[in-house]
Amino acid sequence: MASDIEPAEKVTAPAAQEASAPAHTTSARDAWYPAGKRDVFILRELVTKDFKLKYRRSVLGVIWSVLNPLLMMLVMSLVFSFFLRYDNIEHYPLYLIVANITWQVFADSTNAGMMSIIDAAPLLKKVRVKKAVFPVEKVLFSLVNFLFSLIAVVVVMLWEGVAPTPVMLLAPICIVLLMVFCVGLSLLLSALAVFFRDLIHLWSVLLMAWMYATPLFWPVSMIEQVPYHAVRVLMYVNPMYNFVTFMRDTVIYATIPPVKVVVSCVVWALVSLVLGYFVFRTRERRFILFI
Amino acid sequence: MQDTLKLDNGGSVFLGLSSTSIRVGDKLKVTPHFRGVAKEDFLCNYVWNLDGSWEKGDFDSTIERVGHTVPEYTWEFVPERPGRYRIAVDIEDSHGRFKGNVERWIIVAGKYGFLRPPVPPADAPTAVLADDVSMIFNIASEQFNSLKEYFIAAAKHELTFKEFRALDHISFEVKRGEAFGLVGTNGSGKSTMLKIIAGVLEPSAGKVNVHGTIAPLIELGAGFDMELTAKENIYLNGALLGYRKDFIDEHFQDIVDFAELDGFMDMPLKNYSSGMVARIAFAIATVTEPDILIVDETLSVGDFLFQQKCERRIKELVESDNVTVLLVSHDISLVERICDRVCWIEKGHMRMIGETDEVCEAYRSLDQD
Numbered sequence: 263m264a265s266d267i268e269p270a271e272k273v274t275a276p277a278a279q280e281a282s283a284p285a286h287t288t289s290a291r292d293a294w295y296p297a298g299k300r301d302v303f304i305l306r307e308l309v310t311k312d313f314k315l316k317y318r319r320s321v322l323g324v325i326w327s328v329l330n331p332l333l334m335m336l337v338m339s340l341v342f343s344f345f346l347r348y349d350n351i352e353h354y355p356l357y358l359i360v361a362n363i364t365w366q367v368f369a370d371s372t373n374a375g376m377m378s379i380i381d382a383a384p385l386l387k388k389v390r391v392k393k394a395v396f397p398v399e400k401v402l403f404s405l406v407n408f409l410f411s412l413i414a415v416v417v418v419m420l421w422e423g424v425a426p427t428p429v430m431l432l433a434p435i436c437i438v439l440l441m442v443f444c445v446g447l448s449l450l451l452s453a454l455a456v457f458f459r460d461l462i463h464l465w466s467v468l469l470m471a472w473m474y475a476t477p478l479f480w481p482v483s484m485i486e487q488v489p490y491h492a493v494r495v496l497m498y499v500n501p502m503y504n505f506v507t508f509m510r511d512t513v514i515y516a517t518i519p520p521v522k523v524v525v526s527c528v529v530w531a532l533v534s535l536v537l538g539y540f541v542f543r544t545r546e547r548r549f550i551l552f553i
Numbered sequence: 554m555q556d557t558l559k560l561d562n563g564g565s566v567f568l569g570l571s572s573t574s575i576r577v578g579d580k581l582k583v584t585p586h587f588r589g590v591a592k593e594d595f596l597c598n599y600v601w602n603l604d605g606s607w608e609k610g611d612f613d614s615t616i617e618r619v620g621h622t623v624p625e626y627t628w629e630f631v632p633e634r635p636g637r638y639r640i641a642v643d644i645e646d647s648h649g650r651f652k653g654n655v656e657r658w659i660i661v662a663g664k665y666g667f668l669r670p671p672v673p674p675a676d677a678p679t680a681v682l683a684d685d686v687s688m689i690f691n692i693a694s695e696q697f698n699s700l701k702e703y704f705i706a707a708a709k710h711e712l713t714f715k716e717f718r719a720l721d722h723i724s725f726e727v728k729r730g731e732a733f734g735l736v737g738t739n740g741s742g743k744s745t746m747l748k749i750i751a752g753v754l755e756p757s758a759g760k761v762n763v764h765g766t767i768a769p770l771i772e773l774g775a776g777f778d779m780e781l782t783a784k785e786n787i788y789l790n791g792a793l794l795g796y797r798k799d800f801i802d803e804h805f806q807d808i809v810d811f812a813e814l815d816g817f818m819d820m821p822l823k824n825y826s827s828g829m830v831a832r833i834a835f836a837i838a839t840v841t842e843p844d845i846l847i848v849d850e851t852l853s854v855g856d857f858l859f860q861q862k863c864e865r866r867i868k869e870l871v872e873s874d875n876v877t878v879l880l881v882s883h884d885i886s887l888v889e890r891i892c893d894r895v896c897w898i899e900k901g902h903m904r905m906i907g908e909t910d911e912v913c914e915a916y917r918s919l920d921q922d
Contacts, residue, residue, distance in 0.1 A: 293800045293841035294766045300795045307792040315780055388772035389793050390752030460699045547755045551690065 301392050308399040313406060327410030331366070332417065335359040342479050351481050353422045356514050359415055361478040361506045367408040368444055368502060369469055374400035375448025376455045376465060383553035393546045397448035405441060415513070427516040436508040439531040443501060446534030449542040456545070456552050476502040501530035558644060558653045564590030566644055568655035574890075576662045577635050584627040585642050585655060592626050595652070598643035599628045603636045635663040637889060658910045660890050672893050673730035673874075678764065680845055680877035681727040681750055685759035688720040688745050688901075719745045720756070721901045727894075729765075729844070732871060732878040734892035734909065736885065736916055742901045743881050747771060747847060750879065765844025765877070766795065770867070774834030779823035783814065783833055786822055790837050804840050811866075812836040813859070832859055839866050845877045846870050889913050 295303060317323040339355045342348045351357050378396035379386070386393065419426070455461045475497060477485065485497045497503060504526040511519040558566045564587060571582035585597055632638060641656035720742045727733040735743045748754040749761050751769045776793045777786050787808060791801040801808075809815050812832040822830060848867060870876050871891055882888050888895060888909065895912040897905040905912050 293797060294795045295797050300792070303798055304792045307789045311778060311781060311785070311789055314785065315778070318780065385776045385793065387753060388775035389769070390767075391793060458700050458703070460701075550754055 301395055304391065304395055305399050305402060308395070309403050309406060312399070312403045324410065327407050328413045328417075331359055331363050331411040331414040334362060335414070335418065338362070338479055346480075348479065348481060353424060353514055356415070356418050356422050356424060357510065358479055359418050360509050360513050361476075363408060363411045363415065364440065364506050364509050365473060365476065365478055365502065366411070367404045367440065368505070369473070370407065371401040371404040371444040372447050372451055373465070373469070374404065375444070376451035376462065378448070379452040379456050379549060380459075380553060386550060386553060393549060394449060394542060397452045397542075398445055401441060401444045401448055404444070405437075408437070419513075424514060429512050429516045429518060432518065433509060433512045436505060436512065436527065439508075439527045440505050442531040443505070443527075443534045446531070446536070446538035449538030450534070453538075453542045453545045453549075456549050472500075472502065476500060476506060478506065482507070499526065501526065501534075504530065556655055556657050558655045560590055560644075560652060562590060564588055566595075566642075566655055568640070568642055568657050570640065570657055570659060572659075573657070574660050574662065575632070577632060579631070579661075581630045581632070581640075581659065582627060583630055583640055583642065585644070587626075594647050596645045596647065596649070597626065597628070598645065599630075600639075600641040600643065600654075601630060601632075602639045603632075603634060632661045635661050637661075662890055673728045675728075677728040677730055679726055679762070680729045680731070680764055681725075681733075681879065682762040683723055683725050683746070683750070683759070684761070686720055686723045686746070686749060686756045686761060687718065687758040688742070688749065688754065689757040690717045690719055691715070718901050720749075720898075721903075722759070723896075723898065723903050724759075725896050725903075725906055727877055727879065729877050730874050731894065732880065732892045734880045734882065734888040734895040735898060736882060736888055736895055736912070737898040737904075740900075741898050743898055744771075746898065747879070747881055751847060763845065767845045767847060768794070768838055768841075768843035769847045770835075770838055771847055771849045771881070773838055774830060777822060777830065777834065780821055782819050782821055783825070784818045787833065787837055790834070794838065796841070800841070808833075808836045808840050811840070811862075828856060828859075835863055835866075839870065842870060842873060842876060844875070845879065847879045847881070849881055885913050885916060 294300070317326065320326060322329065335355055335358050338358050342358075343354065348354060375397040378400050379393065382393075382396045385391065451461065451465065485494060485503075488494045488497065504523045507523050508519045508527055511517050511523070556568045560566065567586045567588070569582075569584040569586050571584075572579075575581055583599060585592075587595065630640070638659045638661055639656055640659055641654050643654045644652045646652055723742075723746060725733075735746060737743050745754065747769075749756050750763060751767055751771070752763070774790060776789055778789065781789065784805075787805065788798075788801055792798075809818060812829075812835070814829060814832060817825070817829070822833075825833075846867075848871075871878050878891065880888060880891055892909045894907065895905075895909045895916075896903060897912050897916050905915055
C-alpha cells in the first residue's frame with residue numbers, strides 16, 4: 263500500500279500470490295467440525311441441556327428417573343391387583359413395569375418429538391442446523407431416561423426373585439428397533455405438526471386410545487377374547503404390542519420372542535423410519551415459512 | 554469523476570494514490586503519472602474537498618479547500634478529519650492554460666475506525682456465489698391452521714396464494730478476502746438475502762454456493778437457554794455454531810475474558826442483564842476467525858466501552874486478508890468505509906452492483922430524491 267497504485271499494478275503477480283497464499287492460523291481452521299460431525303456434538307449438547315433442565319432444582323434430581331417408574335408401577339399394581347384382579351399374571355409388578363417403561367419411552371419421545379421443530383423455531387430462524395437433529399434429540403433424551411428406569415426394573419426383578427438370563431442380551435435389539443421406530447414417527451409427527459397444529463391435540467387422544475389397546479396392564483391373553491377378528495388382527499399387528507412382547511419375553515420369561523413378533527418389530531421400525539424420513543425431507547424446506 | 558485524463562498530444566495523466574483507505578493522520582501520497590508526455594511541460598494544482606463528516610453524520614456541509622499550484626509532481630496530504638475526500642489535480646500546461654483534471658475519492662477513517670481491507674486479486678477463489686437467486690413467499694390469503702379449514706378450502710379449490718417476490722433474480726459473486734456490501738432501504742430484501750447465504754432460508758429458485766465457514770453476526774446467542782448457566786450456554790451455542798468441543802475447551806477462557814464476565818460463569822443466564830447476555834453472545838461468535846463474516850449495522854452491544862471493544866474486534870476481522878466480509882446496511886457511511894464492492898437491492902430487484910464509490914453515489918442520489 264505504500265507505493266503508488268496504477269491500474270496496471272492493481273493485480274500485479276507478486277501481490278496476487280501473496281494474497282491468495284493460505285495464511286490461516288491453525289486455531290481458526292480447527293475451530294469448526296466438518297458438516298457431519300457437528301450434529302453429533304449438537305445432539306450431545308441438546309440432550310445434556312434437556313437432562314439438566316429436567317432435574318435442576320429438584321432435591322432428588324436424577325433419582326426421579328428411577329423412582330418415577332417404580333412409584334407408577336406400585337400404584338398400578340395396587341389398583342389392578344385389588345380392583346381388576348389381574349394378579350393371576352405371573353410376576354405382575356415386573357409385567358407392569360417392563361411394559362410401562364417401554365410405553366413411556368414411546369409416548370415421551372413422540373410427544374416431545376412432535377413439538378421439537380415448533381419449539382426450535384427461534385433457533386431455526388437464526389442458524390443453519392440440520393433440522394432432523396431436533397426430533398432425533400428428543401428420542402435420544404427419552405432413551406436416556408429409559409436407561410435410568412432400567413435400574414427400577416432391576417430393583418423389581420430382585421424383589422420378584424427373577425434371575426437374569428442370557429436371553430436378556432436380546433433386549434438391546436428391541437430397544438434399538440424401538441428407537442428407530444420412535445425416530446421415524448417423531449420425524450413424521452414433527453413435520454406434520456408444523457403445518458397442522460391440530461395434530462398436537464389429536465395425538466394425545468390417539469396415544470391414550472393406543473395405550474388401552476396395548477396389553478400394558480391387562481393380560482395378553484385377553485386379546486383372544488376380543489369378538490371381532492379384524493380387531494384381533496389389528497391388536498396383534500400393533501407395533502407397541504410387538505415391542506412390549508419382545509421386551510417381556512426377553513426380560514421376564516427368558517424366552518426368545520416368536521419370529522412373528524421380531525419380524526413385526528423390524529418391519530415397523532423400517533416402515534416408520536422410511537416414511538418419517540421421506541415426509542420430513544420433502545417438507546423441511548418449507549418449515550421456516552410456517553414456524 | 555475520472556482518474557485518467559487524455560491530453561491533446563496523445564499523452565495521458567493518471568492520478569495515483571498511495572492508498573484509497575487511510576486513517577486520520579496517515580500520509581497520503583498523491584502522484585499524477587504522465588504518460589507519453591514530459592511531465593515537466595505541465596503544472597499541477599492539487600485540490601481536496603471533504604464531503605461532510607461522518608463524525609457528525611451530515612453530508613450537506615461540503616468544506617472546500619483549494620490547494621496550490623506547485624511545480625512538484627507529487628504531493629503529500631495528511632487529512633485531519635475523517636470523511637470522504639475528493640482528491641483532484643488540475644492540470645495546466647506551461648502557459649497556464651487549464652487542460653482538465655483528474656480526481657478520485659478516498660475514504661479517511663477515524664483514528665479507530667474501519668479501514669477497507671485490501672482488494673483481493675481477480676483470480677482469488679470465490680467465497681460466496683449467488684446464482685440467479687429468487688425468493689418467493691406465498692402469502693396465504695387465509696391462514697390455515699387446522700386440518701378442517703384446510704380440507705374444506707382444498708375441496709372448494711380455494712387454496713389461493715398471493716405471490717410476493719422478496720428477491721428477484723439476484724446474482725453476485727464475492728471473492729475470498731473481499732468486503733462486500735449489501736445496501737438497500739428497509740424491506741428491500743437484504744435480510745432475506747443474508748438468511749439465504751447463512752443457509753437459514755432456501756431460495757425458491759437459483760442457488761447460493763458458500764465456500765467456508767460462516768460467522769453470522771446478525772442473530773447472536775442462538776439457542777441460549779435462560780435456565781442454563783453461562784458456561785453451559787457457551788457450549789450449547791458453540792455447538793450450534795459448529796465449533797469443535799476441544800476448541801471451546803481451549804478458548805473458553807478467551808471468551809470469558811473478552812466478555813469480561815469472569816466469576817459469573819456458573820450463574821444461570823436469567824440472572825444476567827441483557828447487556829451481559831449480549832456480551833457473552835458476541836464473545837462466542839467472534840472467538841475465532843471465520844472464512845465469511847456477516848456483519849449487521851446494528852451490531853454494537855453492551856455499554857459504550859464494550860461497543861468500542863466489539864468494533865475493534867470486528868475491525869480486526871474485517872482487515873484480515875482471509876476473512877470475507879458481508880456487510881448489510883442501509884447506512885451508507887459504514888458501507889463506504891468498509892466495502893470494496895457493493896450490491897444495491899431495492900424491492901427485491903438488483904438495482905446496481907459494482908465499485909463502492911459508484912454504487913454509493915447512485916444510492917445517495919436516491920436519498921436526495
